[in-house]
Amino acid sequence: MLQAERPIQAGQAGQPSLWMRLFQQWEFQLMILPAIVFLLIFNYAPMWGILLSFQEYNLFTGFWESPWVGFEHFQMFFDSPEFWNIMRNTFAISFLKLLIGFPAPIMLALMLNEIGNLFFKRIVQTITYIPHFISWVVVSGLVFSMLAVDNGAVNDTLQQFNLIEEPINWMSIPEYFWGILVTVNVWKEIGFGSIVYLAAIVGIDPSLYESASIDGASKLQQIFKITIPCIAPVIVIFLILNIGNLLNAGFEDVFVLTRNLNNGILMSVAETIDTYVYQMGILNQRFSYATAAGLFKSILSIVLLIAANGIARRLGRTSLW
Amino acid sequence: MKLSLGDKLMRVMIYMILAVLAFITFYPFWNSLVLSFNTGSDTSLGGVSFWPRDFTLENYQIVFEEKKIFQAYLITILRTLVGTAVAMFFTSLFAYALSKKGIVFKKFYMIFAVFTMFFNGGLIPYFIVMYHLNLYNTFAFLILHGLINVYNVIIFRTFFLELPDGLEESAKIDGCTNFGVFFRIVLPISGPVFATLSLFTAVFLWNDWFFPAVFINDQNLIPLQTMMVQIINEGTTATLISNLNTYAQNLVENSVTVRSIQMATMMVATLPILFIYPFLQRFFVKGVLVGSLKE
Numbered sequence: 096m097l098q099a100e101r102p103i104q105a106g107q108a109g110q111p112s113l114w115m116r117l118f119q120q121w122e123f124q125l126m127i128l129p130a131i132v133f134l135l136i137f138n139y140a141p142m143w144g145i146l147l148s149f150q151e152y153n154l155f156t157g158f159w160e161s162p163w164v165g166f167e168h169f170q171m172f173f174d175s176p177e178f179w180n181i182m183r184n185t186f187a188i189s190f191l192k193l194l195i196g197f198p199a200p201i202m203l204a205l206m207l208n209e210i211g212n213l214f215f216k217r218i219v220q221t222i223t224y225i226p227h228f229i230s231w232v233v234v235s236g237l238v239f240s241m242l243a244v245d246n247g248a249v250n251d252t253l254q255q256f257n258l259i260e261e262p263i264n265w266m267s268i269p270e271y272f273w274g275i276l277v278t279v280n281v282w283k284e285i286g287f288g289s290i291v292y293l294a295a296i297v298g299i300d301p302s303l304y305e306s307a308s309i310d311g312a313s314k315l316q317q318i319f320k321i322t323i324p325c326i327a328p329v330i331v332i333f334l335i336l337n338i339g340n341l342l343n344a345g346f347e348d349v350f351v352l353t354r355n356l357n358n359g360i361l362m363s364v365a366e367t368i369d370t371y372v373y374q375m376g377i378l379n380q381r382f383s384y385a386t387a388a389g390l391f392k393s394i395l396s397i398v399l400l401i402a403a404n405g406i407a408r409r410l411g412r413t414s415l416w
Numbered sequence: 417m418k419l420s421l422g423d424k425l426m427r428v429m430i431y432m433i434l435a436v437l438a439f440i441t442f443y444p445f446w447n448s449l450v451l452s453f454n455t456g457s458d459t460s461l462g463g464v465s466f467w468p469r470d471f472t473l474e475n476y477q478i479v480f481e482e483k484k485i486f487q488a489y490l491i492t493i494l495r496t497l498v499g500t501a502v503a504m505f506f507t508s509l510f511a512y513a514l515s516k517k518g519i520v521f522k523k524f525y526m527i528f529a530v531f532t533m534f535f536n537g538g539l540i541p542y543f544i545v546m547y548h549l550n551l552y553n554t555f556a557f558l559i560l561h562g563l564i565n566v567y568n569v570i571i572f573r574t575f576f577l578e579l580p581d582g583l584e585e586s587a588k589i590d591g592c593t594n595f596g597v598f599f600r601i602v603l604p605i606s607g608p609v610f611a612t613l614s615l616f617t618a619v620f621l622w623n624d625w626f627f628p629a630v631f632i633n634d635q636n637l638i639p640l641q642t643m644m645v646q647i648i649n650e651g652t653t654a655t656l657i658s659n660l661n662t663y664a665q666n667l668v669e670n671s672v673t674v675r676s677i678q679m680a681t682m683m684v685a686t687l688p689i690l691f692i693y694p695f696l697q698r699f700f701v702k703g704v705l706v707g708s709l710k711e
Contacts, residue, residue: 113520116520120516120518120519122593122595123516123519123594124520126509126594126595127509127510127514127519127525129506129509129510130506130507130509130529130564131510133506133560133564134529134532136549137545138532139532141536141537141538141541141542141544141545142535142536142537142541143537143541144537144540144542144544144545145537145538145541147540147544154544154547157548203437206430206433209426209427209430210430210431210434218438219435219437222438222441223437223438223441225441225690228623228689228693228696229623229689230622230624230625230641230685232623232625232642232645232648233641233644233685236448236648236679236682237448238444239648240447240451240675241444241447243675246459246462246463246464248444282440285437286441290701294701313420314419314422314426315422315423339534346626347626350626354649355645355649357649369539372538372540373539376539376540377539377540377543377630382540382544385539385540386538389538389539390538392538393538
């Protein structure tokens with residue numbers, strides 16, 4: 096503190112020079128240096144690496160020697176036979192996750208708020224937060240076990256209630272994949288996602304509810320007329336962030352639930368831009384082509400983020416900037 | 417105040433929905449735990465759900481005596497311990513300096529860091545940079561990957577900003593350097609925030625499996641979660657066991673199944689998290705809130 100503030104007063108004639116100040120706070124600058132160097136290498140160098148999507152990059156010739164090819168890889172990606180299928184899957188999966196995965200934690204928070212029994216509330220919270228801390232690998236193991244054809248809990252239960260005759264091989268029917276993917280995502284993140292909304296609900300002025308119930312408003316009316324409007328700014332902010340992240344959402348889950356992208360039957364519905372980048376870049380070593388596909392996704396994401404923020408601002412509500 | 421009939425009905429429904437939600441969240445973990453303690457051959461007869469029917473420790477015995485799994489476990493533990501310590505060291509120093517007034521270039525540093533939260537180069541450029549830095553296939557990569565988490569920097573900084581000035585000034589008068597002040601005065605009183613962020617970082621490192629899968633080729637350097645992807649996707653006992661060492665091969669194949677081994681491995685990889693979870697829970701709600709307010 097001292098060191099940081101005093102130097103400014105130290106120079107008797109006006110401001111000390113930049114170098115003087117840097118020298119005086121060298122300890123703090125030294126604390127900062129490693130992190131900045133780290134970010135430069137691990138975050139900024141790869142950003143610059145985006146340029147190689149305009150090259151015919153080869154690991155052995157390296158960046159400086161590889162020839163420039165302009166937009167050739169982008170063109171190739173757009174013209175590829177998989178392109179429209181990949182776009183459909185990417186948007187469908189992202190959109191379904193947003194449509195169901197976004198309101199789910201809000202609903203959970205609203206329901207938790209209605210619980211008077213603190214012990215019960217705490218148990219539900221403790222249990223539903225857990226899956227957030229479990230890796231997708233383990234989650235996939237749990238899913239495969241629950242959905243197993245032989246002695247899977249889901250098939251067993253459905254059979255016990257006579258809803259199905261024969262066990263269903265859930266993980267080999269393309270029509271079910273998006274549903275399973277979204278359900279598992281909600282299962283994993285619903286509890287953790289509710290924390291923020293629950294905190295926002297707790298901050299609402301209790302006198303609002305008191306006067307509403309004196310006026311004879313039912314609980315349900317109070318939720319729609321008081322709780323939801325009061326937490327709307329939080330909801331909007333998170334919605335914008337979610338839309339910006341829309342296309343990023345979910346690579347690991349698709350990866351593990353299709354058994355490392357090896358489940359051939361499912362790939363027609365599971366191939367997204369992210370899995371495609373991985374397959375083309377890491378497995379096939381077509382670095383430039385894969386980077387181009389990845390960059391295309393980043394640009395789409397940024398466009399979505401800006402659009403979502405613009406719409407939110409125009410509606411006169413909260414915006415990110 | 418009396419509740420109307422509608423309100424009562426709604427309350428009952430909410431209790432029921434939440435009870436069901438808690439059950440379907442809890443059951444897969446419980447069932448896997450039960451199956452990991454049940455003889456594999458007995459499990460395949462069906463009907464094992466809430467309690468082991470034919471109790472055995474065999475599955476765990478195989479997992480713990482299997483050299484490859486043990487090695488992977490060791491890598492995971494080493495990575496989690498070293499990685500958390502290194503990450504906390506550099507992250508906290510960075511955040512501490514950024515919490516001081518009058519730091520030259522502070523604004524630039526902040527923007528420089530926060531920018532990385534929203535933009536990145538993507539998987540392939542990252543891979544190529546790592547490859548050229550000779551970090552491909554090294555333990556160093558496992559430590560360095562994600563070392564500076566800007567989210568954590570923000571939480572640390574928010575905490576340091578709230579510390580009273582007087583604390584540090586008195587130490588400075590006693591002739592402490594700024595590093596001395598940080599390590600002797602600031603660190604000891606930052607227990608809760610350190611605990612929270614260490615636990616978050618540790619959980620991240622413990623669970624991270626994808627980047628090791630892409631960046632580590634050497635089977636001796638693969639962490640447990642990454643190896644588990646292979647184990648979970650193994651089709652038959654024969655291929656699983658032929659991939660494992662001789663001890664497993666000597667075991668009577670009939671009593672152990674792929675599934676029972678998978679369950680035991682999953683539990684071994686998950687139980688440490690479930691054990692620290694109660695300690696984690698005390699802190700993380702606060703951590704999440706500080707982080708999200710800053711967004």
